[in-house]
Amino acid sequence: MRLFSFFMGFLMLFSCNMDKKSTKVKNNVVPQRAELSRDSQIFLGNRLFSEKTCITCHDVSKEKIGPSVKEIMKIYKEKNGDIVAFLKGNAKPIVDTTSSQVAIMQANIDGFLKGISDEELKTIATYMLHVDELNPD
Numbered sequence: 001m002r003l004f005s006f007f008m009g010f011l012m013l014f015s016c017n018m019d020k021k022s023t024k025v026k027n028n029v030v031p032q033r034a035e036l037s038r039d040s041q042i043f044l045g046n047r048l049f050s051e052k053t054c055i056t057c058h059d060v061s062k063e064k065i066g067p068s069v070k071e072i073m074k075i076y077k078e079k080n081g082d083i084v085a086f087l088k089g090n091a092k093p094i095v096d097t098t099s100s101q102v103a104i105m106q107a108n109i110d111g112f113l114k115g116i117s118d119e120e121l122k123t124i125a126t127y128m129l130h131v132d133e134l135n136p137d
Contacts, residue, residue: 038126042134045127048120052112057104060135066101069131076129083125087113 036044049055049069057065058072075095076083085091089109093102113121 036123038130041123041126042130044120045123045125046134048116048124049127052116052120052124054124060131061137066105067095067097069128070135071095073128073131083128084118084121087116087121087124088118089113 058067058069060069062068063071072083072095075081079094081094082091086093087109093105097105116124
């Protein structure tokens with residue numbers, strides 16, 4: 001009987017400790033990440049530009065399948081365009097391109113670009129915006 005009482009007391013004590021641990025886990029709040037610095041955004045944007053295959057069609061300085069990044073951003077800067085809105089499919093293209101180039105880009109916007117987060121698009125745009133500083137002629 002004493003063994004049974006001891007065992008029951010042990011179980012009650014052990015179960016109380018488990019409740020406290022689970023409460024601590026439930027109340028654990030993950031702090032929000034601070035906004036990335038400009039340099040970090042450029043670095044990440046450069047990496048994403050390659051990883052998300054933008055580089056397949058767009059070279060930094062020369063035309064490939066699509067216009068160069070420098071050419072694109074020159075026009076976006078001159079016309080105060082929003083490259084993120086374009087990449088999200090919320091703005092018309094403002095760079096003069098061929099209809100086949102527009103069709104390829106539209107397919108990308110409707111396809112894989114839908115899976116890229118707003119934060120990732122922002123870092124890609126930041127990289128593109130500063131590409132001329134990183135790659136002077």
